[in-house]
Amino acid sequence: MRGSEPVEHAPEEPALIDAPEEPASAAAQLPIVGAVESILFVTDKPVSAISVATAIEHPLGQVQAALHSLQQRLDDTDSALELREVGGGWRLYVRADFDPAVSAYVGQETSPRLSQAALETLAVIAYKQPISRGQVAAVRAVNVDSVVRTLLNRGLIQEADIDPDTGATRFETTPQFLSALGINELSDLPPVSPLLPDGQEGFDVP
Known part of the structure; x- marks a missing residue:
């Protein structure tokens, strides 16, 4: 009679040890x-x-x-x-x-107020964006180069795209502009067309 063959046992799998959870950050523990x-x-x-x-x-x-x-x-x-x-x-x-x-x-503001010319230029851009310097100048009938630079430096407008017809840079308002006015989107701007001599051919909210 042949001797009993040894019984092979499957190796035991090592017990799984839960990895310690990373402690929550100090910010996450605050109310x-x-x-x-x-x-x-x-x-x-x-x-x-x-x-x-x-x-x-x-x-x-x-x-x-x-x-x-x-x-x-x-x-x-x-x-x-x-x-x-x-x-x-x-x-x-x-x-x-x-x-x-x-x-x-x-007592007094830390930065000077926008000039009347800057406010008028900003209004044109806000209601007619995207719009180029030349188009703004045509509406206001004055040169607006320095005013546009001021608005760019204040972060109220930014370059939007290139006019496909003229190749001129067009501008649009920024989120900072919305924040300064306390509004959420451009559609919250008040309609001004009824106040203009040319009515609906004037400014419309984009």
Whole structure:
């Protein structure tokens, strides 16, 4: 009788050891509404919900809920600040009722106001964009080169494209322009055609 053959046993698989979870960042451990508010407080331009969610490592839905919660809290407590959704993001503003207090403290603006010529040129670009320097000059009947440079330096306009007919650079307004006016999109601009002598042949919101 032959001896029993040894029984081969499958090698035991090593026990799986759960990898230790990476500790949450300091920002992720903060109360979400407070974290959102702190970011909005230090920024000088609208901040998207996605960028906030990325920074504090919270789901987008939770950040959006926190933004609306903060907005409601500021409204309910008669805060001097209000949270608005403008220019594709969120930004804190001083309520208009408190402008006199801010003006009294500041005394004078840190940067000079736009000249009347710059405001008129900006209005032409806002309502007729994209538009070239020559087309703006034709509307205003003056040379606008220096004014366009000023608006570019202020970040209120930017190069849009090239006019296919003339090869001239055309300009458009920027998100900073929307933010400065406290509006979310160009369609929020007030209609001005009824106020112009040529009616609907004047300016229309793009």
